[in-house]
Amino acid sequence: MPTPVIAIEGEWYDLGDFYAKHPGGQSILDHFDGHDATDAFFALHSENAIKQLKLMKPIESKRPVPEPRKIDVAFRALKDKLHADGWWNREPLEEIKLLVPILALVAWGTIYSYTYPLWSMLAIGVAMCEAGWLGHDMAHARNSWYNETALTFISGWINGFDKNWWSRKHNTHHVFTNHVGVDPDIDMMPAIFLWAPSKALDHHFRKWQHFYALPLYSLIYLTWRFNSLEYAIRKNDRKTLLYKLLPGYVWLLCMPWIVSMGSILIGGWLVAVVVVQSHEAEEMKHSTEPESYVETQFNGTMDIDCPDPITEYWFGGMQYQLTHHLFPTLPRYKYRKLQPILEEWGRQHGLEYRKMGVFSAMCKHLGHLRKNALAATDENCAPNGWSAAALD
16 A cells, blocks of 8 residues: 655655654554655754754655745744754753742642642642643653653643543644644534534534533543543553553542542633634634645634733643644743744734734634524534544
């Protein structure tokens, strides 16, 4: 069976034996077969992966390499300048400032879980939310031994997430943002319908989704925990099960069940309310073909303008979602300073850097759910369950 052939920096590469070993899964490579993956590759990969690519010998092909568009050339020049200016340099003090509050909340909540169960539930729930954001940043980090090491505790022990499951799911989302039929993060049917479904996928409770969505979002961490366990078991990944996931469940069993379960529900709800605001009501592409990386991010992503220190901390850097999507491996504490630079760059190149307040963004999201709750069925709707392909 032929393996995908992709273009990077003006050369065609046959992925050959690497295809089966790709950490991001095979599905994302299949979608890039015959296409230019330059910007997607450099956005997500480490220095070691880039060195491995340089050791691969390009192949000769009768197919011409796709010419980069003017906007893509400009984006590459911008990224090169930011790299030269040191934007990707990590700062130990900033890393510690993100980690210490999470550890403090977990410690306090655990110690007082029997004495003050409700306060402990809230403290650990907030810690789980912030551990989700910090783990997200750590999983995206490249060339950082500290982040690679601490990720086991932050994402595995506290939240029960498998990095391998998360990477396959999330990196596909980054490259194919809001692409119906590819992006796993928008594949939420039959619970939530972000577009009109076919009759076969429709359900009678769709008409109420704008009412039940907010309480339903509290289940997102439970779903991600289940998906992580299912993935590790299916892949027979005993190391992840024993050392990266099991200790967290032992910790949860040491506390009253109401604290453990309540913390997961609170943390999940706090995270879900943030993630749904930046993508779900933006432009959907009913296509499985890759497009311009930079235009994909601008078209499918919106920033949230947090008005106070509480929401600024709660949103965990994801209020700068477009900045993150353009440069996913950039440390999150650099987002705020980089945002105005990217806004100006977007204006110069005819791209709108969209921002909206927290309340307005949530109203927009709920309005989008209501519109699709009342929409007629569409037989051209993509079939359900494509996110499973990203996790094979």
